[in-house]
Amino acid sequence: MEGSLTSAAGLMLSCRQVESDDEKAPHIPSPAFTLGQVGTFDVENYGDLLYPVVLRRILERRGARVRLLPYSNLDGDAPLAAGFKTRALRELFDANRPQPRAVLVGGGDILRTDKELVAEHYRVAQDGRPGELLRTLGTTGLLQYLVRRRLPPPRASNFYAARFNDRWMSQPGPGPFLIDREDLPGAPPVCYLSCGVPHEFSTAERERVADTFDKADFIYLRDEQSRAKLLRAGVHAPIRVAPDLIVTLEDFFPRETEARRGRDILSRCGVDVTRPVLCFQCKPHTGFSPEEVVGQLALYRERTGAEVALLPLGYCHGDQLFLSEVAKKAEGAFKLVGVGSVYDMLAVIAAGSIFVGTSMHGNITALSYGLPHLYGPLAVDKAEGFLSGADLPDALKLRSWSELNDRIDFAFELGPDFFAGRARAAKEKVYRAVDELLAVVPN
Numbered sequence: 165m166e167g168s169l170t171s172a173a174g175l176m177l178s179c180r181q182v183e184s185d186d187e188k189a190p191h192i193p194s195p196a197f198t199l200g201q202v203g204t205f206d207v208e209n210y211g212d213l214l215y216p217v218v219l220r221r222i223l224e225r226r227g228a229r230v231r232l233l234p235y236s237n238l239d240g241d242a243p244l245a246a247g248f249k250t251r252a253l254r255e256l257f258d259a260n261r262p263q264p265r266a267v268l269v270g271g272g273d274i275l276r277t278d279k280e281l282v283a284e285h286y287r288v289a290q291d292g293r294p295g296e297l298l299r300t301l302g303t304t305g306l307l308q309y310l311v312r313r314r315l316p317p318p319r320a321s322n323f324y325a326a327r328f329n330d331r332w333m334s335q336p337g338p339g340p341f342l343i344d345r346e347d348l349p350g351a352p353p354v355c356y357l358s359c360g361v362p363h364e365f366s367t368a369e370r371e372r373v374a375d376t377f378d379k380a381d382f383i384y385l386r387d388e389q390s391r392a393k394l395l396r397a398g399v400h401a402p403i404r405v406a407p408d409l410i411v412t413l414e415d416f417f418p419r420e421t422e423a424r425r426g427r428d429i430l431s432r433c434g435v436d437v438t439r440p441v442l443c444f445q446c447k448p449h450t451g452f453s454p455e456e457v458v459g460q461l462a463l464y465r466e467r468t469g470a471e472v473a474l475l476p477l478g479y480c481h482g483d484q485l486f487l488s489e490v491a492k493k494a495e496g497a498f499k500l501v502g503v504g505s506v507y508d509m510l511a512v513i514a515a516g517s518i519f520v521g522t523s524m525h526g527n528i529t530a531l532s533y534g535l536p537h538l539y540g541p542l543a544v545d546k547a548e549g550f551l552s553g554a555d556l557p558d559a560l561k562l563r564s565w566s567e568l569n570d571r572i573d574f575a576f577e578l579g580p581d582f583f584a585g586r587a588r589a590a591k592e593k594v595y596r597a598v599d600e601l602l603a604v605v606p607n
Contacts, residue, residue, distance in 0.1 A: 196229035200264035205250050206236035208479035211525025213246040213506045215271045221416040237332045245505035257335050259349040266605045271358030277339040283325035289480040301327050338372040355382040358409035361390035365397045374398035382604045384597045387549025406597035407553045407590040414532040419514050426515025433501045440470040445521030447481040454489040460568040472498040477523045534584035536575035554590045
């Protein structure tokens with residue numbers, strides 16, 4: 165895996181990154197107390213990085229005098245020019261460190277116990293970047309990892325996961341982001357915010373998982389299928405279900421403003437913005453063929469005259485690798501828009517006519533802006549959970565890429581008023597859930 169293709173910084177191509185301005189990270193003056201927010205805010209993944217950005221704005225708009233402190237496995241500047249810093253999650257468990265008044269876990273698909281897969285997301289993002297690997301693995305660990313890269317594939321990834329877990333995810337709890345308040349100094353309130361549950365819990369895990377959640381002060385999940393998994397694990401605590409927090413994005417990043425920026429970015433990348441623009445994203449996945457995707461997108465372009473912009477959103481998932489292959493096989497017909505900022509990513513989506521992709525937060529961004537969108541044929545529970553929670557038809561989820569053109573026509577036939585109405589209803593549910601959560605946080 166070449167280093168030039170494994171990060172946002174390495175995929176600028178002909179596009180010059182448009183820097184975000186200071187207003188992207190507003191400051192809440194004279195904070196009355198601190199809230200810790202826990203999540204994967206340290207990986208190059210569009211949706212996860214938006215949670216602190218959006219929550220900060222929601223708190224500010226609601227007049228909450230709060231200082232929000234993001235915590236992730238790795239500390240430092242958040243990637244993709246998100247405009248905030250993260251603290252190491254292990255600090256939350258250190259009695260010698262200053263502690264927040266309460267802890268909010270989320271959002272994201274992080275209510276899980278599969279530490280090895282979590283570590284793999286970091287490895288994919290860091291592979292080919294010696295500086296990042298050195299910081300994460302240490303000198304000895306890096307040398308051992310590089311030796312194992314010459315061996316059959318599982319050896320290197322297994323070593324990385326074990327080393328990462330030992331150095332960065334050794335905190336107590338049934339999963340890396342499942343936090344028992346009694347494990348924290350002073351036992352502060354622990355709330356779960358806009359979280360998803362990606363897998364079932366094993367029989368051996370259920371008792372501890374249930375005990376952890378039954379001690380939580382508030383649980384807000386983003387779909388019913390996640391709630392069902394916690395109930396099957398034996399959780400008795402009340403569970404609030406509302407759409408994903410990020411559906412409120414347009415309230416803080418208005419479409420008219422962002423679409424204007426997005427058209428400027430697209431133009432810099434060679435996209436003709438006088439035509440309709442299909443914004444396409446996809447990660448590598450077993451059974452996904454770049455040739456099939458190119459064929460479907462080329463057919464759409466031929467019959468509509470639209471431009472196709474290829475937009476990586478999850479560098480930690482390898483979006484840039486798959487989309488680079490698509491661009492190569494399209495022989496210049498589609499433009500690879502490799503921006504390195506979450507703010508530029510949302511602007512590009514806002515500037516499009518439709519979004520198609522395997523990214524749930526790409527789809528949610530399009531919904532927030534009242535744009536037609538299609539979820540790619542990825543077999544994940546959260547796809548159906550998102551559609552159901554936002555009262556969207558199942559037909560907006562592809563079963564295969566061969567359906568792409570027919571389903572695009574279906575999405576456009578629903579009309580802009582349909583998507584705008586669904587977005588408004590989803591936002592109202594989110595704000596009610598956040599208000600309920602804030603009511604249980606001491607202030």
